[in-house]
Amino acid sequence: MNKNKDRRVGMTELKEIWAEVRANHEIQNGVTHRKLRERYGDRVYHVMGDGWYVRPEKDETTSRLATPGYKALRAEYNVSWDGGDPWGSNIEWLFAISEFLTHEGPGTPAGWDFHDSPAHHGWEPDGYQEEMLADMWDEGEFTMDDALTFGHVLNRYDDMLRAAGLNY
Numbered sequence: 153m154n155k156n157k158d159r160r161v162g163m164t165e166l167k168e169i170w171a172e173v174r175a176n177h178e179i180q181n182g183v184t185h186r187k188l189r190e191r192y193g194d195r196v197y198h199v200m201g202d203g204w205y206v207r208p209e210k211d212e213t214t215s216r217l218a219t220p221g222y223k224a225l226r227a228e229y230n231v232s233w234d235g236g237d238p239w240g241s242n243i244e245w246l247f248a249i250s251e252f253l254t255h256e257g258p259g260t261p262a263g264w265d266f267h268d269s270p271a272h273h274g275w276e277p278d279g280y281q282e283e284m285l286a287d288m289w290d291e292g293e294f295t296m297d298d299a300l301t302f303g304h305v306l307n308r309y310d311d312m313l314r315a316a317g318l319n320y
Contacts, residue, residue: 161204216301221294225302239313248281249303257296264307
C-alpha cells in the first residue's frame with residue numbers, strides 16, 4: 153500500500169476503463185496507462201505488484217509552501233543550517249517562530265507544546281533567528297500565514313528528528 157496521500161485506482165474504475173477499451177476495440181499494450189493518463193495526466197503511476205495510483209492535485213498545503221514569504225523564511229533557515237546538528241538548527245528556528253507567533257500573532261498551535269515564560273512580556277528579538285524574523289516582518293517579506301506554515305513544517309521536522317533520536 154502506498155504510504156502517501158495518493159489514491160489507489162480501484163477495480164471498479166479499472167473495469168470501466170477495460171469495458172470502454174473492449175467496446176472501442178482499442179486493446180493494445182499500455183492502454184490502461186494511456187486511459188488513466190487521459191483522466192489524471194502526470195499524476196498517475198504504477199507500482200509493480202501493487203497497482204495504479206493517482207497523486208492528489210496540488211492542494212492548499214502545496215500552494216502555501218510555494219508562497220514568496222514561505223520561501224524567504226526557508227531561505228533564511230537554510231543560511232543558518234548546521235548539518236552536524238540538525239535538531240539544534242531546527243529547534244532554534246522553531247523557538248524563534250513560536251516566540252514571534254506568541255507575541256506578534258495568533259499564538260502557537262497547542263500541538264507544538266510551546267509555553268512562553270509568564271514573566272516574558274512582549275517580544276524583544278534575541279539571537280540570529282529572532283532578529284531575522286523581526287527584520288523580515290518589518291520589511292513585509294512574509295505573512296502571518298507564512299509564519300504558521302513554516303512553523304508547522306519545523307514542528308513536523310522536530311517530531312521526525314526526535315523519533316530518530318537526534319535530539320538532546
